[in-house]
Amino acid sequence: MRSRFTAFCLNDHQYLADTHHPNKRQPHKSNELDSSQTKTTWIKLDIHHTIDGLPHNNTGKVQFSATFNEQGEFFELLETSSFIKEKGQWMYVDGQPIINSVHFKLKRNEPCWCGSGLKYKTCHLT
Numbered sequence: 116m117r118s119r120f121t122a123f124c125l126n127d128h129q130y131l132a133d134t135h136h137p138n139k140r141q142p143h144k145s146n147e148l149d150s151s152q153t154k155t156t157w158i159k160l161d162i163h164h165t166i167d168g169l170p171h172n173n174t175g176k177v178q179f180s181a182t183f184n185e186q187g188e189f190f191e192l193l194e195t196s197s198f199i200k201e202k203g204q205w206m207y208v209d210g211q212p213i214i215n216s217v218h219f220k221l222k223r224n225e226p227c228w229c230g231s232g233l234k235y236k237t238c239h240l241t
Contacts, residue, residue: 116177116196119207120160123181136199136206156184158219158228173200182219184228189219 122130132140159182168175178195196210221228227238 116162116179116198117160120157120181123155124157134205134207136201136208139208154185156229158182158184158189168198168205174198175200175205182217184219189217191215191217 119131119134121127122134161180162177163180164178166176168177175198176195177198179193181192181194183190183192191214193213193215194210197208198205199208200206219228221235221240223234223236223240225235227233227235229239231238
């Protein structure tokens, strides 16, 4: 789950495609990701609960929330994702995302959410 979140952050669409279970892949999904990701900044991942998913398991579920910014508005994606391990690689199978608008608050001296390296107060605080 964390590696897929990182891939979303880095716009690594090839990794996302490679870790999506082959039986669940949709043609041209990479093009759709390319266009949607250019305006999305992923900020934070919180893992809430896991079922299985340990090295000796072949299946797992991860309940998580991910905060992101799109066009100046903050949202939270809530999902319980299903994974299956094939040939030692965890593959994303499915999940039902729920997206809600959220109020995301940073303190003035925290790093800005946009990844600029500046403090929030000198970057996006207005």
